[in-house]
Amino acid sequence: xxxxxxxxxxxxxxxxxxxxxxxxxxxxxxxxxxxxxxxxxxxxxxxxxxxxxxxxxxxxxxxxxxxxxxxxxxxxxxxxxxxxxxxxxxxxxxxxxxxxxxxxxxxxxxxxxxxxxxxxxxxxxxxxxxxxxxxxxxxxxxxxxxxxxxxxxxxxxxxxxxxxxxxxxxxxxxxxxxxxxxxxxxxxxxxxxxxxxxxxxxxx
Numbered sequence: 001x002x003x004x005x006x007x008x009x010x011x012x013x014x015x016x017x018x019x020x021x022x023x024x025x026x027x028x029x030x031x032x033x034x035x036x037x038x039x040x041x042x043x044x045x046x047x048x049x050x051x052x053x054x055x056x057x058x059x060x061x062x063x064x065x066x067x068x069x070x071x072x073x074x075x076x077x078x079x080x081x082x083x084x085x086x087x088x089x090x091x092x093x094x095x096x097x098x099x100x101x102x103x104x105x106x107x108x109x110x111x112x113x114x115x116x117x118x119x120x121x122x123x124x125x126x127x128x129x130x131x132x133x134x135x136x137x138x139x140x141x142x143x144x145x146x147x148x149x150x151x152x153x154x155x156x157x158x159x160x161x162x163x164x165x166x167x168x169x170x171x172x173x174x175x176x177x178x179x180x181x182x183x184x185x186x187x188x189x190x191x192x193x194x195x196x197x198x199x200x201x202x203x204x
Contacts, residue, residue, distance in 0.1 A: 064111030100142035129188035
């Protein structure tokens with residue numbers, strides 16, 4: 001078998017292994033990380049089991065080129081790793097090592113139209129939330145697919161979770177299936193129920 005084929009097979013196997021079969025990173029560059037596994041769940045419908053074979057991440061709305069990407073197509077984009085704090089509106093904070101794809105690189109493939117100012121994130125469970133397009137172009141904003149060196153599982157949001165540093169956790173949508181670009185700010189699940197659409201985490 002050619003060397004390139006072996007490498008491709010190895011990549012598939014690595015991302016197919018269950019999280020428990022791989023070694024969790026517990027500290028990174030001197031930073032103690034919060035554990036990958038946790039006992040609580042604060043999603044609206046519980047962990048979602050997204051079908052890997054038929055999964056597509058859609059990027060549409062006010063874009064020049066709507067996208068429908070497989071999991072592996074997203075993973076083929078350049079990846080980054082960052083230690084990021086995720087503060088929850090309930091008062092606790094997790095410090096995790098995320099690996100993922102910079103959101104600006106994914107959005108660039110779709111080509112946001114000039115009137116696009118907002119991105120709505122839609123999850124498999126029916127959850128939604130949004131953030132300003134400009135806010136999503138930073139170096140550390142990503143679609144995460146690993147936490148502490150382990151692939152996301154159903155509880156952690158497979159296939160992708162939005163990583164939005166500086167924003168409260170309800171903006172960090174899991175089980176992402178669609179990114180919708182709009183001209184005006186929209187309200188998502190919790191925002192329609194009175195939560196801030198800004199969700200700044202300053203002071204937390």
